[in-house]
Amino acid sequence: MGHAPQHFTVWAEIPTTDIDRSITFYNDVFDLELKRDDSGPNPMAMFPTADGTGVAGHIYPGTPAKSGEGPTAHFAVPGKLEEAMARTGKAGGKVLSDPITIPAGRFAYATDPDGNSIGLFETIG
Numbered sequence: 001m002g003h004a005p006q007h008f009t010v011w012a013e014i015p016t017t018d019i020d021r022s023i024t025f026y027n028d029v030f031d032l033e034l035k036r037d038d039s040g041p042n043p044m045a046m047f048p049t050a051d052g053t054g055v056a057g058h059i060y061p062g063t064p065a066k067s068g069e070g071p072t073a074h075f076a077v078p079g080k081l082e083e084a085m086a087r088t089g090k091a092g093g094k095v096l097s098d099p100i101t102i103p104a105g106r107f108a109y110a111t112d113p114d115g116n117s118i119g120l121f122e123t124i125g
Contacts, residue, residue: 007055009055010055011055011056011057012047012056012057012058012073013057013058013059013060013062014057014058014059014060014073014112014116014118015059015060015061015062015063015064015114015116016059016060016061016062016064016112016114016116017061017063017064017114018113018114019036019043019044019045019059019060019061020036021092021113022045022059022112022113022114023035023036023045023059024091025091025092025093025112025113026045026047026059026112028087028090028091029077029084029087029088029091029093029120030075030076030077030078030084031078031079032047032048033048034046034047034048034059042060042061043060043061044058044059044060045058045059046058047075057073064114064115064116065115065116065117066115067111067115069117070116070117071117072109072117072118072119073116073117073118073119074107074118074119074120074121075118075119075120075121076121076122076123077120077121077122079122080122081099081106081107081108081120081121081122082099084108084120084122085099085108085110085120088110088120091113092112092113093110093111093112093113093118094110094111095108095109095110095120096108096109096110096111097109097110103124104123104124105121105122105123105124105125106121106122106124107119107120107121107122108120
């Protein structure tokens with residue numbers, strides 16, 4: 001058997017051309033309280049987890065892939081998927097698909113204001 005860790009994805013980095021705009025977008029869509037952190041070599045804003053130890057990631061100043069290209073990071077939405085889809089458009093992103101159902105939940109493909117591919121994920125249960 002090959003490499004099969006408990007958590008294959010351990011971090012996500014989302015590049016942005018305007019960190020303050022991205023903070024506002026992710027806060028609005030996912031009902032977060034991302035805060036800009038300028039303590040390191042580059043500004044960033046870290047995605048929160050319930051106890052501070054879960055798998056997360058951050059947004060940082062960088063060069064996004066061309067709109068809709070590159071990997072897709074799927075993020076848990078609060079509440080219903082359709083509500084998050086509506087917030088995405090209002091916050092400056094774009095919803096690219098209808099809801100898709102899989103055994104673990106439902107999701108829709110979208111892009112953030114920089115064109116980064118994201119998934120809006122609603123867990124079933």
